[in-house]
Amino acid sequence: MIVEIGHYALVLTFALTLIQSVVPVYGAIKEDERLMAIASPVSMAMFLLVLLSFIALTYAYLASDFSVQNVWENSHSAKPLIYKITGVWGNHEGSLLLWVLILVFFGALVGFFGANLPAPLRAATLGVQGWVTAGFVLFMLATSNPFNRIPNAPMEGNDLNPLLQDIGLAIHPPLLYIGYVGFSITFSFAVAALILGRIDAAWARWVRPWTLLAWCFLTLGISMGSYWAYYELGWGGWWFWDPVENASFMPWLAGTAMLHSAIVMEKRDALKVWTVLLAIFTFSLSLLGTFLVRSGVLTSVHAFAVDPARGVFILVLLCLFIGGSLSLYAWRAPLLKQGGLFAPMSREGALVFNNLFLTAATVAVLVGTLYPLALDAVTGEKISVGPPFFNLTFGPLMIPLLMAVPYGPILAWKRGDLLAATQRLYAAFGLAILFTLVTFWMWGMDRVLAPLGVGLAVWVMAGSIAEIVTRVKVAEIGFGRGFARLKGLPGSAWGTATAHFGIGVTVLGIVTSTAFQDEKVLTMAPGDTVDVSGYALTFDGLAPSRGANYVEDVGHFTVRKGGVVIAELEPSKRLYTARQFPTTEAGIHTLVLSQIYVSLGEPRDNGSIDVRAYYKPLITLIWIGTLFMALGAVFSMADRRLRVGAPKPAARRDRTDGAAPAPAE
Known part of the structure; x- marks a missing residue:
């Protein structure tokens, strides 16, 4: 009976998604408050229903109810309790239910905590979230129902895939899915803003906490998956450029670019069109990863499904969501008002530089992942694109990006002084040279690139510390007042420095463990x-x-x-x-x-x-660095400015006539 209740809850959820997909969006367009008010309670009801469904499936696993096909295929009565629980999402159907649970959970969060959002934007965002939820719930009910019964129940199950019977894989999927699905909110915000024609600095501030949350969990999920592959598969490596690994890495790269472009949009009301496009692309890459994992086109230890019908269904969803959103973008984006101007040598310019290289790196990984599939589909020829290709394309793109990382936070907005910024980084540059020379002295000239990689990692780490020192101005005001300023720094400043420091730590771990093992x-x-x-x-x-x-x-x-x-x-x-x-x-x-x-x-x-x-040597720095990155996202999310409303453009804030500043658009 409990299993049937879980199934019925999914059916009822699908009915509510149809309501949420239409009524609030229509109300937002017509500015009808009664219709817009439906969005929040419906989003919370959907979450409760999917939660009930998930609890029902978990109960079936705990009770070893082998009359449920999903339990029979993926569980065993002798399996340890922890893996009976994690087995719920250790398969295609269960993991899809977890995906939908996180999807409606994010929608409920927007409905509950979105009181400071304009009513039309909140309603339209939840409506778009309803479109995504409807597609995945329909996919689950039509092709991947986790509650299917077996007429004659077997006495014993087939057990969970042994590779998944590990605490690392118990934690990895939920973290990864929160990251994947979290970007659905930024996607919904972007599409809703295009529908309503409102995209401004306030929109960037509303979107940024959700992007940070998704990016934080995706970082942790990728890191946990990397460490699991390192100790479980016995290959001795931590990253293999597996196509499904790439499927999670691509939205991480695009999400990182979006985080930086959203800062420019928030501070300078610039890069509107580009930021919205990145929001669409980031979630589109998450959907692409879902297609690769569940369509059967890839053979991987991470892949779930091999049913072609499921692959076709996801491909249709992919075309609808990505094609529809890009079509809306092509129609509405030219109508958006362009933002403020800035000099190439400025903090905005550094962030644009960051975006260009991150986007190019994403494209490089995307081409290397999809080219073998496209070639196989067109010509029937099978090739393998492995580490040599990715190392030769991705690596060179990262070098100039890492060299520029310390400059970005130190340059001034609108127009910066490169010489002044370089002077503030003298100590960081000196440390990088010192560590490079020491590494050459210890290891000789046999590995020329490795000492340079160590120096680059130290440059990034020391540059992040220099960023905090520059903000505090200890040399100018003394340690006492400097410490007071240190405590008063905004969360975003600590977040940026901590995340950049984590990147340097990870790079140092990669270089040393690869070159000197x-x-x-x-x-x-x-x-x-x-x-x-x-x-x-x-x-x-x-x-x-x-x-x-x-x-x-x-x-x-x-x-x-x-x-x-x-x-x-x-x-x-x-x-x-x-x-x-x-x-x-x-x-x-x-x-x-x-x-x-x-x-x-x-x-x-x-x-x-x-x-x-x-x-x-120093291999644990790879994962310690990712913890610093995630901690940086937490610090940034704790920034009070992200919770007190929309920013006011700098040009209007810096008035000298005593008049009150004009409100933000």
């Missing part, structure tokens, strides 16, 4: 020892073990430094019995910021086994 691939018998970057790794032997729903062979390794035992590692080869699916579990020991990493290969007849061992 020590890798040993060999066959080891019990008692054998191998030296890995000064650490003696001894193989003590294999021992069988058993878990709740798997059996495994566990390798025992002892790590010594100077004859002293510092760690014991236990990598393993598992076999999940229900699916007869093997997995590799790496053994990892963290040495402050570096790691020793061991994974097992195939066993030999004489008791030896293939072993892959690494020393990865």
Whole structure:
């Protein structure tokens, strides 16, 4: 009965999406307050209904109700409780239900907290959100119903994909979906503004917190997925340019560009047309990622569905949402009034420079991801586009962007002084040169690019600190008053500096772990020892073990430094019995910021086994940097200015005749 209630709640949700899609939008166009007032309560009712549906599916998993096809295909009575819960979204149908739950949750947030929004904009935004929700709920009911029953219920289930039975994959999808779906709000704001013809600095301030929230969670989701692939797949790498990895990376790049362009729009009432276009493209790339994962066109450890009918349905949704929004943009954008002017050498100019390179990088990743699919569809020829292509196209685009990052926050608005900004960055530049030379001294000239990469990372980190020091002006006003100014800095200033510092930390981790790692691939018998970057790794032997729903062979390794035992590692080869699916579990020991990493290969007849061992210097900085980026977004969201209403254009605020400033448009 509970399962049927969950199904009925979805059907009722679809009916409400049709109301929300039409009535509030019509009311916003006609300025009918009664029709616009429907949007908020309907959005909250939709959230409660989808939440009820999600709880019903979760109950079916916890009760091991194998009469539900989705539970039978993806669960097992012996599966640990945590993975029974996470199994709810560890499959196509359940993950789509989670997607819709987050979608209506964001709509409910706008309905509940959007009291400071103009009524027409709020109603139209929720109406557009209703269009998106209607499409996905219909997709779920028509092709991906998680509540389908099996007439003769089996006694046991098929178990969850073993690769997903991991705490990292329990956390990764919800974080990623909040990021993906969060950009639907910026998309809805953009389309609503185009419908109403109102796009100004106030619109940018209303949109920015939602963009920051989505960007923050998408950053954490990508980071968690990267770390899961690093320790779970046993390959020893943290990023593989997998097409589905790219599917989440592209909206992150476009969302980063949108965040920066929205700042220009908010402060200078400029880049209106471009910011709206980025809002549309960012969510469009999220939809494209959904299509790639669920259409069956890709083979990946991340991909869910292989049913062509589902792929066609999503492709139709993709064409409707992206094609419709771009058509509306082409019609309405030329009618928008252009914003303020600025010199190329200014903070606005630096942010435009940022946008150009981020957009070019997004296009490079998009081409590398879609070209093999297009070639296969047109000619039947199958090719693989891997790391060499992306490293040669994406990498060079990032270098000038990273070099310019410290300049952006230091340059003045409208017209900046490059020489003055450079003088404020002398210390950062000196530190970068110092670390570059020290790296050359330690590693020699064999790896010329690596020391330059270290210097670039230090440049970005030191530049973010210089930004705060410049704002505080300690050298001019002293430490006492400087500390008071430090506490009074707005959240957006701390957010920008923290996020930029995190980028430098991640770049440093990428460079050092890639260029200076020590890798040993060999066959080891019990008692054998191998030296890995000064650490003696001894193989003590294999021992069988058993878990709740798997059996495994566990390798025992002892790590010594100077004859002293510092760690014991236990990598393993598992076999999940229900699916007869093997997995590799790496053994990892963290040495402050570096790691020793061991994974097992195939066993030999004489008791030896293939072993892959690494020393990865400073690799944890890759993920620590992403935490700094997410923390920067949190600081920016905490900025009080994002909660007190729309900004007033600077030109009207700087009046000297004592008159009250004119209201914002």
